[in-house]
Amino acid sequence: MLDRADLAAKLKDASLLETRAYINGEWVAAAKTFTVDNPSTGEKLAEVPDLTVEDTQRAIDAAFAAKAAWAAKTGKERGAILRKLYDLMVANADDLATILTAEMGKPWAEARGEVLYGASYVEWFSEEAKRLYGDFIPGHATDIRMVVIKQPVGVVGAITPWNFPNAMLARKLAPALAAGCTMVARPSEFTPLSALALTVLIERAGVPAGVFNIVTGLDASGIGKALCDSPKVAKMTFTGSTRVGKILMRQGADTVKKISLELGGNAPFIVFDDADLDAAVQGAMIAKFRNNGQTCVCANRIYVQAGVYDAFAEKLAKAMGALTLGDGFTEGTTTGPLINTAALAKVEDHIADAVSKGATVLTGGKRSNLGGTFHEPTLLAGVTQEMKVASEETFGPLAPLVKFDTEADAVAFANDTEFGLASYFYTGDLKRAWRVGEALETGMVGINTGAISSEIAPFGGIKQSGQGREGSKYGCDDYLEIKNLCFGGIK
Numbered sequence: 001m002l003d004r005a006d007l008a009a010k011l012k013d014a015s016l017l018e019t020r021a022y023i024n025g026e027w028v029a030a031a032k033t034f035t036v037d038n039p040s041t042g043e044k045l046a047e048v049p050d051l052t053v054e055d056t057q058r059a060i061d062a063a064f065a066a067k068a069a070w071a072a073k074t075g076k077e078r079g080a081i082l083r084k085l086y087d088l089m090v091a092n093a094d095d096l097a098t099i100l101t102a103e104m105g106k107p108w109a110e111a112r113g114e115v116l117y118g119a120s121y122v123e124w125f126s127e128e129a130k131r132l133y134g135d136f137i138p139g140h141a142t143d144i145r146m147v148v149i150k151q152p153v154g155v156v157g158a159i160t161p162w163n164f165p166n167a168m169l170a171r172k173l174a175p176a177l178a179a180g181c182t183m184v185a186r187p188s189e190f191t192p193l194s195a196l197a198l199t200v201l202i203e204r205a206g207v208p209a210g211v212f213n214i215v216t217g218l219d220a221s222g223i224g225k226a227l228c229d230s231p232k233v234a235k236m237t238f239t240g241s242t243r244v245g246k247i248l249m250r251q252g253a254d255t256v257k258k259i260s261l262e263l264g265g266n267a268p269f270i271v272f273d274d275a276d277l278d279a280a281v282q283g284a285m286i287a288k289f290r291n292n293g294q295t296c297v298c299a300n301r302i303y304v305q306a307g308v309y310d311a312f313a314e315k316l317a318k319a320m321g322a323l324t325l326g327d328g329f330t331e332g333t334t335t336g337p338l339i340n341t342a343a344l345a346k347v348e349d350h351i352a353d354a355v356s357k358g359a360t361v362l363t364g365g366k367r368s369n370l371g372g373t374f375h376e377p378t379l380l381a382g383v384t385q386e387m388k389v390a391s392e393e394t395f396g397p398l399a400p401l402v403k404f405d406t407e408a409d410a411v412a413f414a415n416d417t418e419f420g421l422a423s424y425f426y427t428g429d430l431k432r433a434w435r436v437g438e439a440l441e442t443g444m445v446g447i448n449t450g451a452i453s454s455e456i457a458p459f460g461g462i463k464q465s466g467q468g469r470e471g472s473k474y475g476c477d478d479y480l481e482i483k484n485l486c487f488g489g490i491k
């Protein structure tokens with residue numbers, strides 16, 4: 001069992017279990033709080049400030065006041081502070097992982113992997129901070145010279161989800177601060193402790209007061225609207241559902257807010273009959289069951305060509321048998337609980353809908369005997385495009401198999417969705433790899449791999465999976481304005 005005292009006792013540095021918000025360089029408590037629970041046990045972990053719209057405005061004012069001095073630092077100076085943050089994240093990875101597992105439920109090793117993944121973005125942008133290059137344009141007249149410079153957009157509002165509570169925030173604050181922006185961040189109410197622990201390290205790294213602010217609160221829509229409405233906030237960056245992303249887009253219109261959106265997914269995973277089936281099964285296990293199926297790039301639909309359908313289904317069912325449900329702190333656990341009862345209900349709804357329309361359960365199919373929000377990893381056969389699981393993001397441990405005949409059918413099925421974040425396919429044919437890679441309507445494509453995410457690569461989607469890219473050499477672009485300086489009279 002794990003409550004707050006148990007959690008603190010697990011930490012090497014108990015001061016990382018911070019339960020206050022952070023505004024203008026000050027830790028902020030509040031009379032009104034909300035509870036953070038351990039999804040594995042249902043136990044209360046902490047009480048965190050339930051801050052208000054007025055508190056959010058204070059944070060916005062602090063970020064606005066701090067932006068000029070932060071932007072005036074050189075990229076090298078900002079990069080050095082981000083590098084210190086990276087070093088602190090790595091040095092405290094065990095504790096950050098423990099806090100993450102406690103509030104989100106993922107197995108500890110996976111949580112530590114997330115912390116190092118988040119840290120990799122901080123490391124990457126500590127380096128990119130020195131490379132915010134512009135251009136020189138030879139004039140269109142003999143006395144004209146032009147220089148294109150890049151300047152930080154200013155104050156950024158950031159809202160993040162619960163499934164990667166460390167990495168999704170790190171993936172935003174790193175490019176924003178590298179570019180010279182300041183930030184007001186609001187983490188998910190389900191997992192604020194990871195963000196607050198990261199904020200402790202942000203303060204220790206020497207980020208000046210006001211540059212990074214974190215507001216915790218249950219009033220997600222009120223805090224979000226305050227950020228969208230404020231003329232002092234130049235840009236929003238959001239990671240979460242497409243539903244909420246659309247709300248923020250609408251709210252930002254009145255101030256023509258720039259907005260980066262990392263939204264929902266519905267990834268197709270295609271296995272052609274010329275694939276290495278063992279590699280495809282390994283890839284499917286990663287793409288489907290990482291974080292218990294609770295990632296935006298999870299394989300949501302698995303399309304298998306008719307000639308290898310039965311063999312692949314048998315191999316995948318066998319591989320799924322190795323998954324071990326349990327508390328994230330228990331040795332050998334590969335799969336934790338779902339984040340809450342609503343997530344559990346969605347998995348059950350998708351299974352029931354598919355079975356009612358003719359699908360069959362090959363393995364799993366019901367809640368785990370562990371109780372709570374644990375669900376058996378489930379494999380369905382005989383799935384069709386008419387079932388909910390083909391068009392809605394399940395966000396859980398459900399692998400639905402759809403049989404297809406031709407490459408054209410597979411591409412048409414895969415693209416038959418308003419989402420466009422990630423897709424995957426396995427083939428041994430190089431020409432097919434190019435044809436299908438170019439035909440799939442997603443921002444990212446895994447070809448003979450189920451693991452596509454890295455700080456060196458642009459992460460993001462098309463269609464209703466979002467806009468903008470995080471990570472990579474493109475990652476600061478969304479936090480910069482391009483300005484042309486046109487010099488006349490140059491003789």
Ligand SMILES: NC(=O)c1ccc[n+]([C@@H]2O[C@H](COP(=O)([O-])OP(=O)(O)OC[C@H]3O[C@@H](n4cnc5c(N)ncnc54)[C@H](O)[C@@H]3O)[C@@H](O)[C@H]2O)c1
Pocket residue numbers: 159160161162163164168186187188189220221222223224225239240241242244245247261262263264265295296297393395421465466
């Ligand atoms: N594309 C990506 O990089 C990416 C990464 C992680 C998760 N996701 C997506 O996020 C979803 C799961 O995360 P979730 O359940 O936290 O999503 P969510 O959209 O319900 O919540 C995301 C964040 O928005 C806040 N929020 C909710 N309503 C709001 C409102 N009206 N105004 C402002 N903020 C509001 C929440 O409190 C949370 O902090 C899935 O759809 C998943 O695909 C996408």
Ligand SMILES: O=C[C@H](O)CS(=O)(=O)O
Pocket residue numbers: 163164294295296297453
């Ligand atoms: O689900 C959210 C993350 O973006 C998934 S990943 O770890 O970046 O692939």
